[in-house]
Amino acid sequence: MPSTNILRHYTTQDIVSNHKFRQWVVSVAIKKFCRKQGCNALVENAYCEAHKPEEHQRYDQYRESAAKRGYDSKWRKARVGWLLKHPLCVECEKQGNVREATIVDHIRPHKGDKALFWDKTNWQSLCATCHSQKTVREDGGFGNGR
Numbered sequence: 001m002p003s004t005n006i007l008r009h010y011t012t013q014d015i016v017s018n019h020k021f022r023q024w025v026v027s028v029a030i031k032k033f034c035r036k037q038g039c040n041a042l043v044e045n046a047y048c049e050a051h052k053p054e055e056h057q058r059y060d061q062y063r064e065s066a067a068k069r070g071y072d073s074k075w076r077k078a079r080v081g082w083l084l085k086h087p088l089c090v091e092c093e094k095q096g097n098v099r100e101a102t103i104v105d106h107i108r109p110h111k112g113d114k115a116l117f118w119d120k121t122n123w124q125s126l127c128a129t130c131h132s133q134k135t136v137r138e139d140g141g142f143g144n145g146r
Contacts (some may be wrong), residue, residue, distance in 0.1 A: 079104045082123060091130035101125030105134065 031042040036051035047053065082104045092099040105126045110117040126134065 025040040054096050082120070083125060088125065089127040090124050091126060091134075099127045100129055103131045107129055109138070
């Protein structure tokens with residue numbers, strides 16, 4: 001099959017009339033490089049077999065569902081009410097910026113403590129960026145609990 005750099009020399013009619021060529025174009029078009037830095041393997045998903053992430057899979061395997069951790073319909077209603085009353089990210093405000101909050105964060109991690117989970121003095125409104133930064137600072141990042 002031709003390399004991708006000479007693809008521009010083919011007309012639409014060439015592609016339509018040649019079944020094998022059409023299959024090759026489709027197979028190349030849907031593949032991309034593995035997300036692992038420096039890996040040149042072409043893949044249909046994010047990673048090649050050699051670089052599939054295992055940490056997230058192990059972490060998710062033992063992590064309870066959001067509902068079991070307390071993030072159920074009652075929480076979703078409370079979250080919406082909180083964000084209506086506190087619509088701006090508190091961390092962005094501290095830096096003099098104005099950004100919409102999308103996450104109600106527990107200032108101190110509740111770790112299953114229902115009293116702390118529902119203590120509104122332990123809640124703060126954060127944008128996704130600030131919440132991610134806080135998570136990395138406190139937990140070492142997603143799936144890397146300390």
